[in-house]
Amino acid sequence: MLARNSLFSIAGSVVPVFITVITLPFLLGTIGAERYGALALCWLFLIYSAHILEGVGTAITHAVARAEDDEQTARDTMVTGLVTALVVSPATAVLASVVAFVFFSQFFEVSEAVKHELVASIWLIGVSSFVSGVSRAVFGALIGKERFPTASLAMMVCNGGLPLLALLFAQMFGANMVVLLWASLTAYCLGLLFLLLDLWRSQLRGKQARVSWHRSQALLKFGFWIMATAIVAPLLLTLDRMVIGAQLGAIAVAAYTIPFQIVSRLQLIPQSLIKVLFPRLSVSAGVKAQKMALYYSIVMSACFAPMIVGLIYLIEPLLVVWLGNNLDPQSVEVGTWLLCAFYVTAIVQTMAVFLQSQERGAFVAKFQLSMIVPYLALLLYCANTYGLMGVVGAFLFRRTFEALFLVASSGFGSWRFWFTQIPATLGLLVAIMTVEMLPAPEYKLLAGVIVGSLTLLGAVLVVPAELRTMIIEQSRKRLRPNDHSA
Incomplete structure (x- = not known):
């Protein structure tokens, strides 16, 4: 079900x-x-x-x-x-x-x-x-x-x-x-x-x-x-575009929003799974709920990270094919770093939903409320100093800070969770460092497949043994034909 x-x-x-x-x-x-x-x-x-x-x-x-x-x-x-x-x-x-x-x-x-x-x-x-x-x-x-x-x-x-x-x-x-x-x-x-x-x-x-x-x-x-x-x-999510609209104008909003709108849609995949998980978390508590949320987070990132890695290589050729002469050159770089930011965002949202299901919604709300003024100040400074990419950098920084804080507050044990994120982090770094070295789209596609596959393999290798056993058993049950006695 x-x-x-x-x-x-x-x-x-x-x-x-x-x-x-x-x-x-x-x-x-x-x-x-x-x-x-x-x-x-x-x-x-x-x-x-x-x-x-x-x-x-x-x-x-x-x-x-x-x-x-x-x-x-x-x-x-x-x-x-x-x-x-x-x-x-x-x-x-x-x-x-x-x-x-x-x-x-x-x-x-x-x-x-x-x-x-x-x-x-x-x-x-x-x-x-x-x-x-x-x-x-x-x-x-x-x-x-x-x-x-x-x-x-x-x-x-x-x-x-x-x-x-x-x-x-x-x-x-x-x-x-x-x-x-x-x-x-x-x-x-x-x-x-x-x-x-x-x-x-x-x-x-x-x-x-x-x-x-x-x-x-x-x-x-x-x-x-x-x-x-x-x-x-x-509000935190919309502040960036409001600052861009007020400081840099409507054309800059379009240059930022076009990759943002597409990249943020990828977030719908983990969000959709969270919606399914929330009713189950609501009727669970304590260690059972923690384990359910932890295992979901690990599986989600193991599946999501290779997709993000592959898209870092492919975002430029895809946007060129998609928009042609309407493409703003800034949109490619914006989209690349937004992909990284939304990978981290998936972790943030999972942690927030887990805490809310355990009736700790006040904690999450107060934490995010405390972020508004510092984040707005950071956005204004980065927009005035570094332009559009400064806004992207501020967004990525905020999401990373939120992820570190909420994972630490979840009770999972930070080291246990972040250890499983090492392959994803390495995959993202390799993709960012090598994407500009590959001018031809076919080479970028090949690199995306290779680095994405290695990221997935690494994620599977660091999955906790208990979770790996559960996944294997569930897979065998689904693949095993039903036996009916005469």
Whole structure:
């Protein structure tokens, strides 16, 4: 079941990546780099505002998973969580609208025509934020019941629909920011419709469910610090592009966002697996939960690192084929170092989810809250001193510091975990040092395969013996044909 759910969750994340990869060159050619940079920031505001309600969705998942033997309690939790989201979401929508208005009207360096379009579309950001926030709650309810196929399909429709509908609407109605944000609202509404239909058909139709103020308080109490983390973490993630937009302009935002958007999509693979793991961690505790999270982290990095290593070699030829003359030369170097940063980010997110599942969400939120001011100061200094690559360096430094701190706080034993990361670290270093020595794409492909394979081999060799035995036994069970007696 865990493997099946993981496949559905990964598919729901990976398919939108392919849609983005296919549509982005056409979208960029249709609306231009300036409007694309503005649209990317609008999507950023929507993602950020939706993350504010991540705590409610996660709390619903946690409570529903723990009530697996009590269907009535699970249904009451789902309905109460949905009502709670409907009450809280308008506040996040207003917040998103106000912040977007202030940023776009006062700080964003863009032409007057695009600025006017952005200001005229602020209300669409607010409505989309509301729809996205409600979707988080419904998604959390379905994940708590392990309804991964439908939940993943809904996310596929929503996330894949953002670039696809933006391109379609731009070609039909013109390259205007109001039109592009109408496309975004349509994508969010389609995703919510899929989620609500499955929640009704699979969990609520013909059955009673009660809204409980006490249960709503419990959800908000559990979700408060996760919500705080969901507010702070995206803020930390969006500060870089806000600083670039304010200091370096819309063209620099596009040069940074294009590789960032693609590279960050790789993060959806470990994130998808974390979503599957969270309900299991929620009903585990102590050493059992620690071992589960540790082993997941090791397996995740063993699979993820070779992919990152290979892409370091291939990012330049892929971007050239993909964007052609629209490619900003800075995007290649930006993408290379972002690949390293997002490998570390996978570790950070795994540690954070483990701590949250063990009801240590306050610890994670307070730590990330303490990072805002130092990180903003570092970004401003690096942007002014080193330009675009300075921002990338600041991002990588922050993620590395977070990984070191959260692993040390997890109780795994830092040395035990970091020992398993030696092959990945060496693979990344070799790739970065040798990629510029290989001018031809075919040589880069060959080097990516060789170094990536060696990284995977090294990761397998340093896996703890107990985990290796578990993997071998599970593989044998799946490969062994079923014996049926006559």
